[in-house]
Amino acid sequence: MAASRSTASVARLARAGGAASARVPHNKRREAMDAATWERIKDHPCYSEDAHHYFARMHVAVAPGCNIQCNYCNRKYDCSNESRPGVVSGRLTPEGALAKVRNVAARLPQLSVVGIAGPGDALFQAERTLKTFELIRAALPDLTLCLSTNGLALPDHVDALKALDIGHVTITINYLDPEIGAEIYPWIFHNHKRWKGVEAARILHERQMEGLERAVEAGVLVKVNSVMIPGINDEHLTEVNTAVRARGAFLHNVMPLISDPAHGTKFGLEGRRGPSPAEIHTLRESLGNDARLMKHCRQCRADAVGMLGEDQCQSIDTMAPAATADDTPRPDPEIRAAWREVVADSRAAHKVAADEAEAVVAAAAPAAEDRLVAVCTRGGARVNLHFGKATEFHIYKVGAEGIRFAGIRRADNYCLGGYGESERLDTILTVLEGVSAMVCVKVGDGPRRRLEAAGIACHQDTRHETIETVIADWYADAVGAPMGAVSQPA
Structure with missing residues (x-):
């Protein structure tokens, strides 16, 4: 009976999320990765571009204090309308964190990773972080545990993290030159002393x-995050990339500065701009197009829950009814195991579809230049969303190297209550700078004309097919054809 319930539950999830029918772009880089490393990242949505379409992550906010001050950071509480690092709606004790994790794991079989990312630094008050990991490891051994840190206290705790089998650590590294660092960090607190300026940045x-x-x-598999800050470290990040790769970093994730004045950060209040999507793309391209660059980051809240890009920390009832885990729901191991079976089948099926799409592109590519394509998707790695409802665009590069994921570009959706917003379309056109085509289920005549005028071809496809398949169809038709034309499959 239990097995039947488990199978039925996973089937419902697969139908709802599209996972049962191949959700993820095939990533050829996986073929070059050794099997042991693939096993370590295949279920981690932040370390694997493939996994983030299948698995959910959860951040528990048990680390409120911080040992540095960043000019782009403002730790805020109860900010339900903000989605960025340092923001949470509540702080947890280690026991409360365990209760919350159990509750979420019982509701989301997709949950594979629990991390601590603040809202301060995970290792400034290391005893809280380590205690939380100890409790979760004992209660839910199938979960992957990871943390994010600014690195100041990391050397003191590597052995303790290893003892708890914390195999994934993210370090934010924004500079090598202390002169540049002093423009980003006004002070640090180290060895019971506050340091300022260049000396603080050197330490x-x-x-x-x-x-x-x-x-x-x-x-440990180390991911390095770097915030691209125009006018300060934007040209310097190539050196950072070289240095962290040389020291064995598994991934490098270059993220845009978030500098809305409403967030109250120093950079925001002084009017320092964030980089444009095109600038981020250019920098990433200059660093090389290989498996050591992360391009699907959403710069999550410190209490994020759910799939990347589908944060449920406000909508799901994740708070446990008590401060302990005694009375909270227990995850069903059969359902969690069945979900992984669904994922394995989906990955195998999608590889077939993606390889076919790659073959179509390869036949057309020799005579054509590389192009960027914006995809409207609600998830499942399928073209399954109308243009007017898209709040982010998945960008793919297509050409001689095949079809490659290139990043995420966000913008408010064009349609509100059934009507389009002209100002929002202006912003979307800016966000889509450098893009040659947009593929979606449908696009209205008004925005279509604006997109065409900006040189962006519109390709409508109502089949809800895989992204690679639709891109390959558009590319094969578009090679040698004038830009700005609408195409649609027969």
Whole structure:
């Protein structure tokens, strides 16, 4: 009976999320990865571009204090309308975190990772972080545990993290040159003393490099986050990339500065702009198009829950009714195991579809240049969304190297209450700078004409097919054809 309930539950999830019918773009880079490394990242939505379409992550906000001050950070509470690092709606004790994780895992069989990302620094009050991990590891051993840190305290805790089997650590590294670092960090707190200016930046840099090296030596997969800050470190990040790769970083994730004045950060209040999507794309391209660049980051809240891009921290009842885990729901291991079977089948099926799409592109590509395509999708790696409802565009590069995911570009959706907003379309056109085509289920005549005028071809496809298949169809038709034309499959 239990097995039947488990199978039925997973089937419903698969139908709702589209996972039962191949959800994820085939990633050829996986073929070059050793099997042991693939096993470590295949269910981690932040470490695997493939996994983020299948699996959910959860951040537990047990680390409120911080040992540095960033000019782009403002830790805020009860900010339900903001989705960015440092923001949470409540702080948890380690016991409360366990209760919350159990509750979410019982509701979301897709949950594979629990991380601690603040809202301060996970290792400034390390005892809270380590206690939380200890409790979760004992209660839910199938979950992957990870943390994010600024790196200042990391060298002191690598051994403790390794003892708890914390195999994934993210370090935010924004500079190598302390002169540049002093423009980003006004102070740090280290060895019971507050340091300022260039000296503070020098200490932070040295500790970050030491922590990175020690973590890699301990067998931890390290992801490095870097915030691109125009006018400060934008040209410097190529050097950062070279340095962290040389020290064994598994991934490098270049993220845009978030600088809305409403957030109250120093950079926001002084009017420092964030980079445009095209600038982020250009920098990432300059760093190389390989498996060591992360391009699907959503810069999540410190209490994020759910799939990347579908944060449920406000909509799902994730708060446990008590401060302990005694009375909270228990995850059904059969359902969780069945979900992984669904994922395995989906990955195999999608590889077939993606390989066929790659063959179509390869036949057309020699005579054509690379182009960027914006995809309207609600998930499942399918073209399954109307243009007017898209709040983010998945960008793919198509050409001689095949079809490659290139990043996410966000914009408010064009349609509100059935009507389009002209100002929002202006913003969308800016966001889609450098894009040659947009593929969607449908696009209205008004926005279509605006997109065409901007040189963006519109390709409508109502089949809810896989992204690679639709892109390949458009590309094969578009090679040699004038831009700005609407195409639609027969």
